[in-house]
Amino acid sequence: MTREVRPEHETHAAPDAAMPVTFDDLFGWVHPAAGRRGVLLCGACGFEQMAAHRPWRALADRLAAAGCPTLRFDYPGEGNSGDPAEVRVSANVAAIRRAMRFLRETTGVTEIALVGLRLGANLALLAAQEESVDRLVLLAPAATGRAYLREMRLRARTVGGVAEGAVPKADPDGLSVGGFRIDAAFLTDVGALDAGAITRAPAPRTLLLAPETRTLAGRLTALGSAVETGPLPGLPLLIGDPIFAEVPEADFNRITAFATDGVTIAGPAIPLDLSPAHxxxxxxxxxxxxxxxxxxxxxxxxxxxxxxxxxxxxxxxxxxxxxxxxxxxxxxxxxxxxxxxxxxxxxxxxxxxxxxxxxxxxxxxxxxxxxxxxxxxxxxxxxxxxxxxxxxxxxxxxxxxxxxxxxxxxxxxxxxxxxxxxDPDQDVDAVIRQTFGSTGTYAALLKRGATWRRLLRGEIHVRAIGATLAKRGLDAAVRRLRRLVNPxxxxxxxxxxxxxxxxxxxxxxxxxxxxxxxxxxxxxxxxxxxxxxxxxxxxxxxxxxxxxxxxxxxxxxxxxxxxxxxxxxxxxxxxxxxxxxxxxxxxxxxxxxxxxxx
Incomplete structure (x- = not known):
């Protein structure tokens, strides 16, 4: 039975209690709590984790507030962690295992729950094949590495450009998504991933939240794991864009309830004696x-x-x-x-x-x-x-x-x-969104033959476009006149x-x-x-x-x-x-x- 998670519980750790830590050339944050079950957050990789960073931190705060000491960290070659000679999937899986040991040693927990997001879910699944895990939360894992890379190649074409500016060019020797470069060796490793190829149950209990869960849930159940499934409607809020990232409240509530169900609270949280992060x-x-x-x-x-x-x-x-x-x-x-x-x-x-x-x-x-x-x-x-x-x-x-x-x-x-x-009269969100639909965008589109054909068929409403551009120009002129009087x-x-x-x-x-x-x-x-x-x-x-x-x-x-x-x-x-x-x-x-x- 899942217990209710109450934010006002007396054993909660305050969000500002999170402590920066370093271990084995990795950088992370420990969110202390008094429970005997620790939670390790295995984030997404590259651009997706950059977008998810602040909500991911909020999830760590929430888990700690519910009584579970929580650790989030940067993979080798990401965030503030060290720079490996080569980034490999095996090195990231090994980093998860090191983080599990660090969480046990520093907080004294006797149980471990892994929460993995996107590619981090696949890495957590592999780590749980090699080391005992009590609970596992998989958030939109890739069914196969090839499917994940197809999605990343599509995102590479759309992330980072603006209406009048250039879009990022294709990387001939790897893949670059939002400035995060994936080298050939890591591409090969990821391409070989197959979530259904696991040979043992990764944890006694697993929560799988994803747009499609039937295939992987069936495999996990066949291996002996008790599996709960559901959609993940808040995924776009997490990994879509760092500017518009938000906490998916319903999803995080379900994750927290699953990870903390039955957790043992030994008493008040004991202050951790950690060496200064360096x-x-x-x-x-x-x-x-x-x-x-x-x-x-x-x-x-x-x-x-x-x-x-x-x-x-x-x-x-x-x-x-x-x-x-x-x-x-x-x-x-x-x-x-x-x-x-x-x-x-x-x-x-x-x-x-x-x-x-x-x-x-x-x-x-x-x-x-x-x-x-x-x-x-x-x-x-x-x-x-x-x-x-x-x-x-x-x-x-x-x-x-x-x-x-x-x-x-x-x-x-x-x-x-x-x-x-x-200009304080301008809405930041609106300006950012309009940047992708400005005058230069329409000018560039009109250079394309397909756009001309749509124009001749009446599929593009020129008057509406003109009215939109005219209103923007009028608004800008009014703002300039106002600022002449009130700089x-x-x-x-x-x-x-x-x-x-x-x-x-x-x-x-x-x-x-x-x-x-x-x-x-x-x-x-x-x-x-x-x-x-x-x-x-x-x-x-x-x-x-x-x-x-x-x-x-x-x-x-x-x-x-x-x-x-x-x-x-x-x-x-x-x-x-x-x-x-x-x-x-x-x-x-x-x-x-x-x-x-x-």
Missing amino acids: LVGPGWSEAPARFQPDLFGISCTPRRQDPGAPTVVFVSTGMTVHSGWGRQTTTLARRLAVDGIPSFRFDLAGIGDSGGRSDGRRPPYAPDGFADVGRALDHLAEVRGPIVLMGNCSGAHAAFQALCRDARVDGALLINPYCFDW ISPGGSVARRVARLRRRGAEIRVVYSAGDPGLAALHRYLGCAPGRADRRLGAPVAIVPEVDHNFSSATAQALLGHHLRDLLTAVQEARATRTEAHKPVETDSRATVLASLA
């Missing part, structure tokens, strides 16, 4: 950090560091967790550390592993998003070298706002900023603030993918004439052809790394010039004067 790699070391009010980040420190080296602060993009789109931020941070450059990647409030926003709104383009950047700088108060911000899209917006307001920032790399000031920013126009930043000595670099919607804001506020924006910014605006909005490919990421290093060099030179200009200089009369910049 991960070391070739030329770098990383440590997690909590800072006020409830923010989380990872500092990446070079093995040998010049005290005057610049520090890069990565600002969250959209709802993407601090490891970055395609895990690019983690990768870039570690490469910078090898070159002696420290960095700090963190989640704005409401994103990833930071606490929620008090106003409950989505974090992208929040009017106070820059304040979280300031709190990160407060945490880095002991840094003596220059500080440089780097952000993409909404992260670029927050970085620009922080650069304008905080004199501690010496420079910023702004990638595809959609706007420099967000969004108290600092004056974008051009004036940029001029003020340059007088302060700050360095700004702006990079766009060709055709990105944000180019309209650049031209509107910094000039349409050739070279006008370049002169105002003090450096050429880089417009990169044939890359998607998120610069997903390895080549595009290498290009961003090049632009960042150029910016770091410029910032160091500018600071050296200011320092030299302010040095005491002895005159002929032995009086000391202070030289300064003109």
Whole structure:
């Protein structure tokens, strides 16, 4: 009989009790509780887990609140975990087994329940073939690896593009989904998976939630497992898109009830005595950090560091967790550390592993998003070298706002900023969705023969399209007129603030993918004439052809790394010039004067 799960139970662990941990080159979070059954969350892989990150954390909180110590972790080569020489399915299964042992050793649990999502469900199924598991929850596992890869190839064509920008190109040597690259060896491993090929019951009791359950449920039952089945209507909310990801309440309630049914509560939760989380790699070391009010980040420190080296602060993009789109931020941070450059990647409030926003709104383009950047700088108060911000899209917006307001920032790399000031009269969700149906989309469609044929047959309603575009243009014009009377920013126009930043000595670099919607804001506020924006910014605006909005490919990421290093060099030179200009200089009369910049 399934017991009712009551959120107000006295043995609940508070969500903020979750503790970052490292073990066997893996990074994870322990959510303490007093029960004797532990739950290990085996997440999805790549883009799907990036989308599911925050709801997945909410599930861990919910399970711990119901009395089960819970561990969630990053697979090798994902999130904040170490970088293996090669990613293989066998290594991920071995990581699950290591995580099971770690959960037992640190919390003292006597039972283990595995909860696997998508490919993580297939990995959990394999791990349960090798090591004893008391309960198993499978959430939309792939019937076969080949079916999963067909779905991923379809998603690869649709994730990461925008209306006017390029879509991610196909990877000739692997598969890239949302910037997450799957190499040939892992593709081969996944292609060989077959959920129905298991030879023993993975657990005495199994919960299988998926669009289709009959085949796998029959196999599990035949092997002796008591199987409960059902649909998973909330799956799109979990893995669809990180910006619109939500907690599927009904699904999570059922998972929690199954995983915690009959759990034994030994008493009040005992505080865990865990060593500080710390991960070391070739030329770098990383440590997690909590800072006020409830923010989380990872500092990446070079093995040998010049005290005057610049520090890069990565600002969250959209709802993407601090490891970055395609895990690019983690990768870039570690490469910078090898070159002696420290960095700090963190989640704005409401994103990833930071606490929620008090106003409950989505974090992208929040009017106070820059304040979280300031709190990160407060945490880095002991840094003596220059500080440089780097952000993409909404992260670029927050970085620009922080650069304008905080004199501690010496420079910023702004990638595809959609706007420099967000109009509070605009709805964030609506703008994001409209980006996929803007003027450029219709213009591109009209170049296709099939579209012309539909137009001639009357299947495309031109008047409706025209009315929609006209309304958008009118709304934009009204907003601009309103802002002339009541500006969004108290600092004056974008051009004036940029001029003020340059007088302060700050360095700004702006990079766009060709055709990105944000180019309209650049031209509107910094000039349409050739070279006008370049002169105002003090450096050429880089417009990169044939890359998607998120610069997903390895080549595009290498290009961003090049632009960042150029910016770091410029910032160091500018600071050296200011320092030299302010040095005491002895005159002929032995009086000391202070030289300064003109």
